[in-house]
Amino acid sequence: xRLGDKTxxxxxxxxxxxxxxxxxxxxxxxxxxxxxxxxxxxxxxDATALLALVPPGAVVLEIGxxxxxxxxxxxxxxxxxxxxxxxxxxxxRGARRLAxxxxxxxHHGNGYDLGDFEAGxxxxxxxxxxxxxxxxxxxxxxxxxxxxxxKPSGVFRLQVPNLLHEQHFAAFRHFTQPYFVExxxxxxxxxxxxxxxxxEAAGFGVTDLDDYMVVVARKGADTPAALLASGLADQERAxxxxxxxxxxxxxxxxxxxxxxxxxQAALKARRRLLRRPP
Ligand SMILES: C[S@@+](CC[C@H](N)C(=O)[O-])C[C@H]1O[C@@H](n2cnc3c(N)ncnc32)[C@H](O)[C@@H]1O
Numbered sequence: 001x002r003l004g005d006k007t008x009x010x011x012x013x014x015x016x017x018x019x020x021x022x023x024x025x026x027x028x029x030x031x032x033x034x035x036x037x038x039x040x041x042x043x044x045x046d047a048t049a050l051l052a053l054v055p056p057g058a059v060v061l062e063i064g065x066x067x068x069x070x071x072x073x074x075x076x077x078x079x080x081x082x083x084x085x086x087x088x089x090x091x092x093r094g095a096r097r098l099a100x101x102x103x104x105x106x107h108h109g110n111g112y113d114l115g116d117f118e119a120g121x122x123x124x125x126x127x128x129x130x131x132x133x134x135x136x137x138x139x140x141x142x143x144x145x146x147x148x149x150x151k152p153s154g155v156f157r158l159q160v161p162n163l164l165h166e167q168h169f170a171a172f173r174h175f176t177q178p179y180f181v182e183x184x185x186x187x188x189x190x191x192x193x194x195x196x197x198x199x200e201a202a203g204f205g206v207t208d209l210d211d212y213m214v215v216v217a218r219k220g221a222d223t224p225a226a227l228l229a230s231g232l233a234d235q236e237r238a239x240x241x242x243x244x245x246x247x248x249x250x251x252x253x254x255x256x257x258x259x260x261x262x263x264q265a266a267l268k269a270r271r272r273l274l275r276r277p278p
């Protein structure tokens with residue numbers, strides 16, 4: 001496609017009509033304030049699956065909660081439910097909509113950190129259809145913040161589109177259309193290795209990662225080798241290096257055993273025996 005080409009096949013939703021004016025945090029705030037007046041939220045997450053990740057009576061936080069579509073289903077199963085969002089308008093609407101749920105609380109965040117929340121407070125932090133809409137640097141900052149506010153072994157569940165998945169790649173291609181040069185839309189795609197790498201660096205072990213990049217991570221846990229093997233070049237190199245050191249240590253140990261006088265004597269005797277005719 002060339003810039004002058006007419007956009008083909010663009011499914012113009014109201015949300016895609018909203019333009020990101022620049023790359024400052026304030027531009028993102030304005031984008032989501034305007035989005036709140038359109039078809040802002042089409043996502044419904046599986047609240048039951050979320051609650052299954054934690055014991056009953058858990059304390060839960062959603063990053064990018066919008067008007068609380070998911071939060072409203074968590075109120076009954078959790079002790080405390082919090083949502084934080086960059087858009088004051090989403091937060092106001094959510095708080096009004098869910099005013100009848102006393103354990104559901106909305107917070108207007110700064111779009112960058114979880115400064116409203118104390119360290120080690122939550123059993124579960126989650127985010128759905130949000131991290132793809134922010135710069136990857138901010139997404140990573142939220143990951144480190146999620147690790148900070150989670151209790152030891154707390155669970156972090158998030159979802160981002162997978163660049164290596166056929167359907168998600170089609171969505172990626174959709175955003176290459178010339179229309180989006182004139183109307184920039186904040187949309188980032190991830191590959192599994194980079195997502196695992198960011199979560200590990202933030203202090204998580206990834207315990208589950210499906211093709212749709214719904215990822216479950218646990219604070220302080222180890223990522224199983226099978227997940228690490230999904231293309232993490234330097235981690236794999238580190239594993240090979242460790243294995244090579246183990247093998248070298250084994251060779252040194254065997255050489256020392258070989259050189260022992262008693263072993264040398266036994267080998268000599270064996271050679272003599274083998275030479276002797278039956
Ligand atoms: C597509 S909506 C999804 C809302 C909700 N998670 C759901 O599944 O129904 C994206 C939400 O993320 C919020 N958001 C975008 N960037 C954010 C950021 N940097 N920090 C916090 N919230 C953000 C938007 O204001 C919006 O409410």
